[in-house]
Amino acid sequence: MPRSSSVRSESLHPGAWWLWALSLGIAATRTTNPLLLALLVVVSAYVVATCRRPTPWSRSYTAFLRLALAVLLVRLLFAVVLGSPIPGTHVLVTLPELPLPDWSQGIRLGGRLTAEALVFALYDGLKLATLLVCVGAANALANPHRLLKSLPGALYELGVAVVVALTFAPHLIADVQRLRAARRLRGRPDTGIRGLLQVGLPVLEGALERSVALAAAMDARGYGRTAEVPPRVRRTTTALTLGGLLGVCAGTYGLLTAEGGTYGVPVLLAGLAAALAGLRLGGRRTPRTRYRPDLWTTRSLLVAGSGAAVAAAMFLASVADPVALHPGVVPLVAPVLPLWPAAAVLVGLLPAFLAPAPKEPSS
Amino acid sequence: MIRFEDVSVTYDGASEPTVQGIDFEVPEGELVLLVGPSGVGKSTVLGAVGGLVPHFTGGTLRGRVTVAGRDTRTHKPRELADVVGTVGQDPLSHFVTDSVEDELAYGMESLGLPPAVMRRRVEETLDLLGLAPLRDRPLATLSGGQQQRVAIGSVLTPHPEVLVLDEPTSALDPAAAEEVLAVLQRLVHDLGTTVLMAEHRLERVIQYADQVALLPAPGAPLRVGTPAEMMAVSPVYPPVVDLGRLAGWTPLPLTVRDARRRAGDLRERLAVHVPTDNAPAAADGGTAPPGPPAPDHESETGGAGGNPGTPRRRRAFRNRSTPQAAPNLADVTALSVRRAHVQALRHIDLTITPGETIALMGRNGAGKSTLLNTLVGLVAPSAGTVQVGGAEPHRITPRDLVRRVGLVPQEPRDLLYADTVAAECRAADTDAHAAPGTCRALVTDLLPGVTDDTHPRDLSEGQRLALALAVVLTARPPLLLLDEPTRGLDYAAKARLVRLLGELAAAGHAIMLATHDVELAAELAHRVILLAEGEVIADGPATDVITSSPSFAPQVSKILAPQRWLTVAEVRKALS
Numbered sequence: 001m002p003r004s005s006s007v008r009s010e011s012l013h014p015g016a017w018w019l020w021a022l023s024l025g026i027a028a029t030r031t032t033n034p035l036l037l038a039l040l041v042v043v044s045a046y047v048v049a050t051c052r053r054p055t056p057w058s059r060s061y062t063a064f065l066r067l068a069l070a071v072l073l074v075r076l077l078f079a080v081v082l083g084s085p086i087p088g089t090h091v092l093v094t095l096p097e098l099p100l101p102d103w104s105q106g107i108r109l110g111g112r113l114t115a116e117a118l119v120f121a122l123y124d125g126l127k128l129a130t131l132l133v134c135v136g137a138a139n140a141l142a143n144p145h146r147l148l149k150s151l152p153g154a155l156y157e158l159g160v161a162v163v164v165a166l167t168f169a170p171h172l173i174a175d176v177q178r179l180r181a182a183r184r185l186r187g188r189p190d191t192g193i194r195g196l197l198q199v200g201l202p203v204l205e206g207a208l209e210r211s212v213a214l215a216a217a218m219d220a221r222g223y224g225r226t227a228e229v230p231p232r233v234r235r236t237t238t239a240l241t242l243g244g245l246l247g248v249c250a251g252t253y254g255l256l257t258a259e260g261g262t263y264g265v266p267v268l269l270a271g272l273a274a275a276l277a278g279l280r281l282g283g284r285r286t287p288r289t290r291y292r293p294d295l296w297t298t299r300s301l302l303v304a305g306s307g308a309a310v311a312a313a314m315f316l317a318s319v320a321d322p323v324a325l326h327p328g329v330v331p332l333v334a335p336v337l338p339l340w341p342a343a344a345v346l347v348g349l350l351p352a353f354l355a356p357a358p359k360e361p362s363s
Numbered sequence: 364m365i366r367f368e369d370v371s372v373t374y375d376g377a378s379e380p381t382v383q384g385i386d387f388e389v390p391e392g393e394l395v396l397l398v399g400p401s402g403v404g405k406s407t408v409l410g411a412v413g414g415l416v417p418h419f420t421g422g423t424l425r426g427r428v429t430v431a432g433r434d435t436r437t438h439k440p441r442e443l444a445d446v447v448g449t450v451g452q453d454p455l456s457h458f459v460t461d462s463v464e465d466e467l468a469y470g471m472e473s474l475g476l477p478p479a480v481m482r483r484r485v486e487e488t489l490d491l492l493g494l495a496p497l498r499d500r501p502l503a504t505l506s507g508g509q510q511q512r513v514a515i516g517s518v519l520t521p522h523p524e525v526l527v528l529d530e531p532t533s534a535l536d537p538a539a540a541e542e543v544l545a546v547l548q549r550l551v552h553d554l555g556t557t558v559l560m561a562e563h564r565l566e567r568v569i570q571y572a573d574q575v576a577l578l579p580a581p582g583a584p585l586r587v588g589t590p591a592e593m594m595a596v597s598p599v600y601p602p603v604v605d606l607g608r609l610a611g612w613t614p615l616p617l618t619v620r621d622a623r624r625r626a627g628d629l630r631e632r633l634a635v636h637v638p639t640d641n642a643p644a645a646a647d648g649g650t651a652p653p654g655p656p657a658p659d660h661e662s663e664t665g666g667a668g669g670n671p672g673t674p675r676r677r678r679a680f681r682n683r684s685t686p687q688a689a690p691n692l693a694d695v696t697a698l699s700v701r702r703a704h705v706q707a708l709r710h711i712d713l714t715i716t717p718g719e720t721i722a723l724m725g726r727n728g729a730g731k732s733t734l735l736n737t738l739v740g741l742v743a744p745s746a747g748t749v750q751v752g753g754a755e756p757h758r759i760t761p762r763d764l765v766r767r768v769g770l771v772p773q774e775p776r777d778l779l780y781a782d783t784v785a786a787e788c789r790a791a792d793t794d795a796h797a798a799p800g801t802c803r804a805l806v807t808d809l810l811p812g813v814t815d816d817t818h819p820r821d822l823s824e825g826q827r828l829a830l831a832l833a834v835v836l837t838a839r840p841p842l843l844l845l846d847e848p849t850r851g852l853d854y855a856a857k858a859r860l861v862r863l864l865g866e867l868a869a870a871g872h873a874i875m876l877a878t879h880d881v882e883l884a885a886e887l888a889h890r891v892i893l894l895a896e897g898e899v900i901a902d903g904p905a906t907d908v909i910t911s912s913p914s915f916a917p918q919v920s921k922i923l924a925p926q927r928w929l930t931v932a933e934v935r936k937a938l939s
Contacts, residue, residue, distance in 0.1 A: 220415060
């Protein structure tokens with residue numbers, strides 16, 4: 001049987017989408033230029049619009065957009081209410097200032113609101129909002145369950161726990177809605193906090209019952225079958241995992257302390273390698289196989305690569321031309337779109353051409 | 364293939380064994396049907412096959428259960444996963460993954476089958492169960508029948524030798540049930556799979572069984588025999604068997620076809636008793652629903668109260684001219700409902716008058732529940748108007764609502780919050796502003812013998828339904844709605860429900876029930892409304908609508924066609 005037929009060719013590896021989206025997010029952290037940030041948002045939104053499939057998780061994108069907007073507004077609100085250390089000359093409005101005791105020095109409530117402070121807060125909030133939008137794009141494009149399926153075999157149980165938790169959330173919401181509806185049928189008010197609290201217990205009971213039923217079903221379908229492994233392999237696994245974790249700890253310590261600069265990196269890497277080998281060996285205990293695993297196809301690599309290219313270009317630009325990426329706030333200047341970084345951001349559009357969602361309605 | 368040797372199961376904290384003296388064998392490649400009233404331990408017997416009883420449920424199992432030579436005492440459920448596939452009552456609680464294809468592969472992944480084999484078996488199973496067009500669909504978006512087929516498919520892919528099914532068709536509409544049963548039939552015939560199955564709706568499954576294992580009463584020993592032998596002594600039986608017993612046919616016919624071939628005599632005997640109370644309905648069959656019956660004339664129901672087998676009240680409503688002045692309890696005009704980009708209801712026109720009983724039928728997802736929910740204001744109409752008791756239900760407060768209309772939801776447990784029956788009743792009285800004791804009196808009426816301190820969770824399905832019904836009735840709503848009331852009820856509980864609803868209708872309540880149960884509709888309803896894709900495709904007297912459709916016709920009407928009899932009770936009455 002040809003290898004390719006046991007792989008879902010039409011869908012990309014979920015890891016590729018996450019790498020692509022996180023790279024765009026990292027690129028966003030390198031700049032405060034509102035034009036570049038807006039371009040990043042537009043690029044990710046365009047890719048989401050062309051590539052997302054009609055799946056339950058793809059609806060989360062709107063939620064992330066709202067969250068990003070909320071973050072931006074909260075950041076602006078803080079700048080208005082709490083003031084800002086940015087010196088500025090363009091006073092827009094002077095709010096009544098609340099006198100605060102001495103111990104709260106450095107905190108100010110109300111007072112002068114300058115255009116500079118507002119613009120600074122806007123740029124800063126926009127950066128955070130862009131990051132959130134990128135994470136939302138990853139959520140909308142990659143099936144979280146398939147991503148968890150790509151975990152190494154030894155972590156399989158952990159992955160299942162997360163998958164089950166993920167499917168439980170929608171069930172729980174449906175339960176709450178159903179029980180609140182039932183309150184109306186009893187002639188009790190079905191809105192308000194009290195109504196919500198009173199259905200809490202039945203909802204939890206239902207969730208508990210459902211988890212017991214699911215556990216029984218999983219057990220009956222062979223979940224948790226283990227294979228016999230020779231004691232030698234078992235011991236090696238334990239040694240590798242424990243040793244690896246110790247190595248990671250020691251390496252991190254070395255990196256963070258001043259005198260450990262020389263041994264930090266190699267010990268960390270060796271520890272990581274040992275831990276990964278331990279995980280791989282530990283996978284032998286579970287006889288599980290995978291049905292149509294997601295493979296890193298050329299398209300997946302290109303998608304991940306396009307994201308990485310954007311991040312790399314932004315890093316280079318932030319070193320080569322920091323002024324263009326961080327438009328001045330004091331004094332206020334209009335931001336200009338730096339040509340080369342903007343062109344680099346457009347590389348992030350590649351997935352829209354590589355993996356557009358199928359056109360036919362999925363029914 | 365499956366062997367029970369003198370098995371008894373006692374759950375922790377129970378004084379008596381739930382089942383005892385179970386001793387039988389299911390030979391390879393047979394379909395064995397486990398039959399019995401509610402609460403005799405059918406699920407326990409089924410669970411014991413896969414090892415879930417007692418490994419998962421706790422309790423003590425005495426005796427020995429072996430499946431394909433493996434003792435469940437020494438093998439945990441997961442070690443039996445390659446020989447036993449178990450599907451429970453609720454397919455949704457069975458699913459581990461989120462899409463059809465992954466769900467089918469899950470069991471094989473656990474067993475560690477090679478990827479190429481998994482791929483081949485998933486494709487085969489998709490074809491076998493007709494699921495190929497749904498392969499990428501999220502499980503939550505499937506209809507009930509589709510979900511049940513996926514659940515069966517998901518345990519089929521590891522090629523188990525034994526399939527254990529608990530109520531596989533109870534929640535399904537007639538067509539979807541046929542689908543699932545056709546698949547089972549095919550598995551038994553083509554793959555030699557051994558099937559052990561419990562099902563309340565015997566009229567759907569009895570014809571497929573090779574043997575019947577009967578648990579006649581709690582604690583009684585299990586009896587095994589051919590379906591005809593067992594049906595002759597079983598306390599639960601489908602209408603076709605009931606009719607066969609009435610007519611004294613031996614051996615008992617189990618299918619409509621067998622019964623029809625022997626029904627010549629019976630038809631002749633019945634020809635002189637034209638079903639009188641159906642005649643007026645047949646006469647005005649072409650016109651719209653029969654006129655609104657008035658809520659009086661309880662006295663005319665005659666034997667109904669005394670004879671539990673013949674709940675006949677229809678007579679009271681049919682033989683009279685129709686007073687047109689009676690106000691409608693509900694008026695629905697040009698109602699459309701759109702929910703989440705789905706047109707759930709399209710342009711529905713409907714009136715409900717006092718005293719009539721309406722059965723709302725149609726396949727899963729046809730909009731039955733949406734229509735009921737619209738009538739209690741849980742769903743607001745997107746277009747058109749709904750008037751219940753002179754008010755728009757989605758605009759009035761819950762307190763006003765319960766006096767106009769009451770709904771018993773699909774899961775009656777949703778309505779019950781309290782720890783004891785007494786507390787539940789007190790709460791219901793307060794909610795409905797009824798005199799203290801109103802609800803308790805109703806409960807005593809509907810559920811004789813249930814004590815105040817019983818926890819609603821400990822009641823059987825039928826008792827819980829009755830308690831929820833009592834809670835709803837406390838507010839005396841003139842319009843009573845029930846969503847799938849017979850799910851999980853055995854024939855005895857169903858007969859009690861039929862009697863009860865008949866009495867309520869005679870007392871002037873209008874009743875509308877959404878149901879897949881054609882036999883229930885035949886016994887209760889004056890009027891049947893068929894929904895398809897959110898539209899009313901038929902609305903008329905029960906006799907006309909259900910006898911004209913092969914999938915909605917009850918067994919008796921199929922057997923005695925062209926005479927228009929609907930239930931065994933009618934026939935019994937005519938013959939006596």
